[in-house]
Amino acid sequence: MTGRALSTPAEATEDEVRAVAQRARQASFELAALNRGVKDQALHAMAGALEAAAADLLEANAADVAAARESGTAEPLVDRLALNPDRLAAMAQGLREIAALPDPVGEVVRGFTRPNGLQVQQLRVPLGVLAVVYEARPNVTVDAAGLALKSGNASLLRGSASAISSNRALVAVLSEAAVKAGLPEDAVQLAPGTDRSSVTHLLRARGLVDVVIPRGGAELIRYVVENSHVPVIETGTGNVHIYVDAEADLEMAEQIVLNAKTSRPSVCNAAESLLVHRSVAAEFLPRIVSALHERGVLVHGDAYFTAVDPSVRAATDHDWQTEYLALELAARVVADVDEAISHIRQWSSGHSEAIVTRNLDTARRFVSRVDSAAVLVNASTRFIDGAEFGFGAEIGISTQKLHARGPMGLTELTSTKWVVFGDGQIRG
């Protein structure tokens, strides 16, 4: 039954989707007025409920896994989909960690008293209704629900058809626990439908949905951006560059490149392109190419790199723009830091870029002229991560410039409201 959801995506009409969004909006009004204590109790209750329902959740997940295998899904994707007791425990722990984080709602961002006596405050408030459109991993269902709840937002969770059985079971457990703990009905909901058109209905629910966050591949993100009438926060596309400068500590450079490329190739803060200053190419290229080769990294390089080792393939423009998310790396030699900056401006997705150098002027020039969400000097790009920044769980890493940029914590899931107190002031 649940398995069938994969082969035959369920449709949802626009009216069905809007009805669910309308309920989320009503819940959001109640959520916005809740104190931290109530929200944290609900998060702990949700964590406990996940553990208590482990058997049912694993059974529901097994249906998705079986359907995925039936349909010939590749094992790495099946692994992303699969739950086990450890993964469930980690999801519950994640909710408890969110409960331990400070509540951003109610923070006074700015405040002043005007000459006419008006007292003006800018207060942090929830966004309202948060829609998250994502692929595969069921843990996103729990993370997103928890982060949205803690920041006072109602959530509409739209996972992929391949995880529908798991997501239905997870949301049922989370929602029941939340309501028992005193939260409004419909604070956490699964958006109806598993076909593309039901996503489109969600993207058109202006006035009901306040923001849509796509989490997934470039194709999903492009579809959301190009079809949404609701504001979107783009996350997670990382064509990440490392530039090794003429004055780099080459041992440090080698360690940073290897860490950024190989410590976890499948994530968005992994390095995808290497740029090396011409003056250190003769010394650095042979050692980095062999070190990468040892670790099974396929290098797509320019003429300098292909000349170093037969294992290096000739790079094309396709390589400069590709986020491999695998043990592959595009590599070229540049004349100077400005050519490195130009290359990054042309090809980067604006996620994170690093420079390795001992020269302060060069570091400052790179930092001020590279326009990405994060710019690192002498450190691995793998540190661009909400947990590494101390934000706790993150809903994603924004690669756009509006509203949020870089790792998104709870604060990035809020808006602000101006509150003005007077005693009868009118404008002359």
Place this chain on the structure above:
Amino acid sequence: MTGRALSTPAEATEDEVRAVAQRARQASFELAALNRGVKDQALHAMAGALEAAAADLLEANAADVAAARESGTAEPLVDRLALNPDRLAAMAQGLREIAALPDPVGEVVRGFTRPNGLQVQQLRVPLGVLAVVYEARPNVTVDAAGLALKSGNASLLRGSASAISSNRALVAVLSEAAVKAGLPEDAVQLAPGTDRSSVTHLLRARGLVDVVIPRGGAELIRYVVENSHVPVIETGTGNVHIYVDAEADLEMAEQIVLNAKTSRPSVCNAAESLLVHRSVAAEFLPRIVSALHERGVLVHGDAYFTAVDPSVRAATDHDWQTEYLALELAARVVADVDEAISHIRQWSSGHSEAIVTRNLDTARRFVSRVDSAAVLVNASTRFIDGAEFGFGAEIGISTQKLHARGPMGLTELTSTKWVVFGDGQIRG
């Protein structure tokens, strides 16, 4: 010649629009690295250039005004379009006031050192390329160019066909003065074309344009929101409510309603709807209706209001949702503050709402449960304005929740960038 632009909007191809946007992007890289001194000198030079070119600018504007009259444009719209020496002087003065404002670029928003020694800073940076799509008033051309420049952004200005002659002349003068003062070419540009399709090309220039801000009527804003692939900041639609509570000072309430409705009916922070608590209706309705009537305000009211005076028309749902921008007001009686809040949730555009009350609990309930960009207690909604907040010139008042909400000053025209300094840290 220039007048013809009105009757026959000039088309621009997607390639032409993208080429201009690409030049703006190049300029934005240079602008982002400029110090405040250079930007302020340029703003003063631009102000001086406007005054020096007054005769040419007025002549160019006269062509637009003549074309508008020829085509039978209503006089109030012709007046919005028309320039005169005083209005030009005010535009120049506006640029000097922008020069006097602090530079938001480079502000350290947050900063911390991680246990592993990584030094992390979140720095304020320009958005990059700012496109503004607006109607009629040529002063928007100067305000937007000045605010974009001060915040380090390149601007693509897309005014209406009716002001094309004025806008071409203004941008030519501003751009020449800016370049002479040391700014990059293409820091300030008019987006090509005056037809709808050329706007669409601008809205599709993802990766070249960082944000689009529509300034104009609801139809223009809806078109931009529904067609843009570039992030949008919505501004300026204000279906503004005033709720007069059971415990209001009725003299204060009358003054606030009259000020909010009649001091400048054509602006977005003017009141459009009045909600009155049933318990004070018998006393307040007759006095407010006659006071509004005296000032030429047409009231569209519920049965309570129509019973008070024959001049009151029966209100329909159309009235509850209309932003009149004229001497008209929708009015009804409500049972309590919660019915007022429900009415506002159903009909408000989320701009600004005010309550008049002496009861602290009621005030706090209204403030926490009304989800608009601004909520006022015992003050006129006309104060929700960048200048009234001390922000200096504003590019608009955001009615969306993402990125900016309420009056938008220079800070709202910036993004942030994470800068991380290390000494070789790699992730375990």
